[in-house]
Amino acid sequence: MNEKELPFDIMSRLIYRDALMLVIDKPAGMPVHPGPRSGTAKSNETLSDHLDALRFGVPRRPELAHRLDRDTSGCLVLGRHRKALDKLGRLFRSGKVxxxxxxxxxxxxxxxxxxxxxxxxxxxxxxxxxxKVDPAGQPALTRWRVLGRGEGLAWLALTPVTGRTHQLRVHCAAAGFPIRGDAIYGHAPRTGGPGLHLHAAALAIPLYPNRAAVRVAAPAPAHMHAALTAAGWRGTMPADTTAETSKA
Known part of the structure; x- marks a missing residue:
């Protein structure tokens, strides 16, 4: 794919860089890599098409350390080489991120x-x-906290303690408050809806021994601004956006 044809500049999405990892602000609506759905889409473009631009002198391009759904925006971590990817993978799998x-x-x-x-x-x-929710399925735990409320909606901080596929979307729907714009588990139309209002806002990654965790944050995407504002958002990241106050 010709880079000039790509709809956004991945360099402008870079929010953190060090010797081991990069963090980018993934746009909503773009899959991270090719999958069954991308073959039938109007454009087969994926985030993977852009990664060569993020070498910064390293012989190999960075690769994904974890995943975000196509319609979820926000913080996405890349490992810059194999050792970094292995370390990041262990941190994500063990729930330390x-x-x-x-x-x-x-x-x-x-x-x-x-x-x-x-x-x-x-x-x-x-x-x-x-x-789906299934008593015989894999354990899944989500912590949540209300950050604001508006007429007919609420703004939540969600912390997935486990990392199951579509966990936050299924859990919110099962709890009686589906995520706005969710065409699979919520009430949004398949086409022409407001877009999924789910954003990977922040990460804390304990990457280096004897040092504080690396903390990164991604700004809220434009398609969520109106609903967030209606729920009390003032255009900045609150001092405490986590859901950890709900721990037992």
Whole structure:
């Protein structure tokens, strides 16, 4: 793919860089790599098409240390070489990376903070990404906290303690407050909706021994601004956006 044809400049999306990793602000609507759906899309463009531009003198291009869904925006970590990827992979798999998502949900919880502890399993084995609550599924735990409220909606900080496919989307829907713009688990139309209001807002990555965790944050995407503002957002990152106050 000719880089001039790409709809955005990945360099402008770079929010952190050091010798081991990069963090970029992934746009909503773009898959991180080719998949079954990308072959039928109007454009087969994926984030992977851009990664060569992020070498910064390293012989090999950086690669993904974890994933975000196509319609989720925000902090996405890349490892700059094999050793870095191995280390980052261990941190993500062991749950040592603190992840905070922002979501605007329909309605909202009655309480100000809590947990959703519901196991998840594939709804259809032929579509492994399509999930459901299932007592026989894998354990899944999400912590949440209300950051603001508006008419008919709430702004939440979500912390996925486990990392199941579509965990936050399924958990919010099962708890009675689906994420705004969710055409799979919520009430949004398949086309022409407001876009999924789920954003990987911040990460804390304990990458280096005897040093504080690397903390990064990505600004809220434009398609979420109106709903966030209606729920009390003032255009900046609050001092505390995590859901950790809901720990037992």
């Amino acid at each position: 603190e992840k905070t998502y922002w979501a605007v949900v329909e309605g909202g919880p009655a309480d100000e903070a809590g947990e959703i502890d519901l196991p998840l399993a594939p709804r259809d084995p032929s579509r492994g990404w399509w999930m």
